[in-house]
Amino acid sequence: TTAAPEAPLDVLRRVFGYADFRGEQASIIDHVVAGGDALVLMPTGGGKSLCYQIPALVRPGTGVVISPLIALMQDQVDALSAVGVRAAFLNSTQDAAERHRVESELLAGDIDLLYLAPERLKLQQTLALLDRVPVGVFAIDEAHCVSQWGHDFRPDYLALSVLHERWPAVPRIALTATATEATRKEIAQRLDLAGARQFVSSFDRPNIQYRIDPKNQPLAQLLSLIKSEHSGDAGIVYCLSRASVEKTADALVAEGIPALPYHAGLTAQVRSRNQSRFLREDGVVMVATIAFGMGIDKPDVRFVAHLDLPKSVEGYYQETGRAGRDGLPSTAWLAYGLQDVVQQRRMIDEGEGDRAHKQRMGQHLDAMLALCETVSCRRQQLLGYFGQQSEACGNCDTCLSPPESWDGTVPAQKLLSTVVRLQRERNQRFGAGQLIDILLGKETERVRSNRHDELKTFGIGTELGDQEWRGVVRQLLSQGLLAVSADGYGTLVIAPAAAEVLDGSRRVMLRREPERTAKVTKQRAG
Ligand code: ADP
Numbered sequence: 001t002t003a004a005p006e007a008p009l010d011v012l013r014r015v016f017g018y019a020d021f022r023g024e025q026a027s028i029i030d031h032v033v034a035g036g037d038a039l040v041l042m043p044t045g046g047g048k049s050l051c052y053q054i055p056a057l058v059r060p061g062t063g064v065v066i067s068p069l070i071a072l073m074q075d076q077v078d079a080l081s082a083v084g085v086r087a088a089f090l091n092s093t094q095d096a097a098e099r100h101r102v103e104s105e106l107l108a109g110d111i112d113l114l115y116l117a118p119e120r121l122k123l124q125q126t127l128a129l130l131d132r133v134p135v136g137v138f139a140i141d142e143a144h145c146v147s148q149w150g151h152d153f154r155p156d157y158l159a160l161s162v163l164h165e166r167w168p169a170v171p172r173i174a175l176t177a178t179a180t181e182a183t184r185k186e187i188a189q190r191l192d193l194a195g196a197r198q199f200v201s202s203f204d205r206p207n208i209q210y211r212i213d214p215k216n217q218p219l220a221q222l223l224s225l226i227k228s229e230h231s232g233d234a235g236i237v238y239c240l241s242r243a244s245v246e247k248t249a250d251a252l253v254a255e256g257i258p259a260l261p262y263h264a265g266l267t268a269q270v271r272s273r274n275q276s277r278f279l280r281e282d283g284v285v286m287v288a289t290i291a292f293g294m295g296i297d298k299p300d301v302r303f304v305a306h307l308d309l310p311k312s313v314e315g316y317y318q319e320t321g322r323a324g325r326d327g328l329p330s331t332a333w334l335a336y337g338l339q340d341v342v343q344q345r346r347m348i349d350e351g352e353g354d355r356a357h358k359q360r361m362g363q364h365l366d367a368m369l370a371l372c373e374t375v376s377c378r379r380q381q382l383l384g385y386f387g388q389q390s391e392a393c394g395n396c397d398t399c400l401s402p403p404e405s406w407d408g409t410v411p412a413q414k415l416l417s418t419v420v421r422l423q424r425e426r427n428q429r430f431g432a433g434q435l436i437d438i439l440l441g442k443e444t445e446r447v448r449s450n451r452h453d454e455l456k457t458f459g460i461g462t463e464l465g466d467q468e469w470r471g472v473v474r475q476l477l478s479q480g481l482l483a484v485s486a487d488g489y490g491t492l493v494i495a496p497a498a499a500e501v502l503d504g505s506r507r508v509m510l511r512r513e514p515e516r517t518a519k520v521t522k523q524r525a526g
């Protein structure tokens with residue numbers, strides 16, 4: 001048939017059953033329908049999918065969506081099929097017969113939207129296949145995966161420059177929920193999108209209350225968060241390791257909270273069963289590594305908790321962004337401790353990659369630490385990181401109970417000079433625990449056997465308690481005055497910048513944790 005194409009708004013209403021476009025959706029869709037290239041930055045939950053789905057339906061030919069989320073393709077296709085859109089995917093999980101069926105449908109012109117894993121685009125057979133069908137639009141989802149600077153680089157994405165070279169007349173729309181100015185530039189450059197119009201939505205998620213607490217007893221802290229504020233709510237708890245995922249899930253279940261584990265060590269079957277229970281049942285808490293969540297569309301996730309420090313602000317923003325997609329008040333809570341800093345520095349040092357890579361990872365970590373240690377509004381800092389100016393929000397922990405900043409120069413000097421003395425006088429390095437025992441003058445076995453009670457700094461730090469000292473060490477690490485040594489034991493060494501503190505020419509401002517109770521939420525705005 002050659003009927004005039006349907007208007008985007010009519011498609012929105014007829015096919016998807018929504019009354020109106022949100023935010024910038026209408027202008028993005030109009031631009032792409034008219035044949036323009038677009039680079040779309042929209043936070044998670046902002047409604048990116050419709051920005052390419054509707055152009056795919058309105059423009060003649062098939063819309064081809066490049067997505068790294070192979071595990072979700074089936075769900076996406078099912079959801080589209082349910083509203084009558086002819087969708088299919090091609091990825092490595094299919095056998096030859098299934099692939100062949102999809103290819104025949106595509107060639108017959110029976111597919112509106114085809115999801116494609118990026119690695120398939122490198123195959124000559126895929127390129128040849130796409131040559132034989134009219135393509136209406138190319139969508140590049142999770143476009144930040146092309147950025148080596150970003151936190152989620154996928155080498156296969158580099159091959160996507162082929163799209164423009166091979167099909168210069170087909171409009172392309174690249175979408176991402178996370179991109180600093182630098183990443184944005186890199187996406188535009190690597191995907192040949194320099195001429196594309198950029199649509200940058202606000203990254204603010206005002207209904208999410210951001211909170212970062214010192215990590216004392218993470219499990220007890222998590223339980224208190226769930227029991228006092230989120231009883232019966234769906235939530236996601238992120239842990240760094242598979243072991244802590246399992247341990248945490250077990251502990252929650254033992255407390256009567258319906259929690260399920262999710263990590264790459266579980267079979268595909270168990271993972272997909274747990275994922276669908278989380279999506280379909282009410283009030284399930286998913287305890288997961290970051291392997292979980294990309295592309296998950298569950299509107300009523302009421303809290304996202306991090307029991308370990310995320311590796312980057314981008315990661316943190318993306319993970320916390322899975323809370324409150326329905327716009328209702330939600331909590332993003334992170335417990336962060338000294339051990340996190342030590343562990344992550346060590347992981348960077350011992351991990352793969354060249355010097356430049358490690359340096360980038362170090363910068364990502366520093367930005368994350370700065371967010372943790374800030375004495376000003378968390379949201380302001382977070383949005384500032386993405387290049388967006390804003391006022392103090394009134395709905396984060398530092399706005400609701402402002403931390404004091406205090407002059408910690410003297411304690412910093414005591415701690416740093418202990419490290420220096422151990423290094424110089426004894427040629428020794430120790431972790432935070434021993435350093436603090438020395439400052440507090442504790443006569444432990446380890447102190448005695450090392451004759452640390454003979455050090456000049458033994459017992460000179462009793463003005464602070466053990467927890468406060470841990471806070472000092474943590475902050476000196478994040479301020480780059482202390483460093484984790486490369487010995488693999490997490491011992492601490494002096495950083496070059498510490499010289500100015502020791503000679504008195506530089507003051508050290510520290511953050512004092514306010515006494516905080518669960519009452520924060522009582523004042524919750526929004
Ligand atoms: P993103 O990919 O940006 O994270 P999605 O495309 O998954 O977001 O959309 C998030 C949710 O918002 C989905 O449940 C989607 O159906 C819904 N949504 C998107 N656009 C609209 C709209 N114009 N009206 C109502 N709901 C919408």
Ligand code: ZN
Binds near residue numbers: 376379393400
């Ligand atoms: Zn704030």
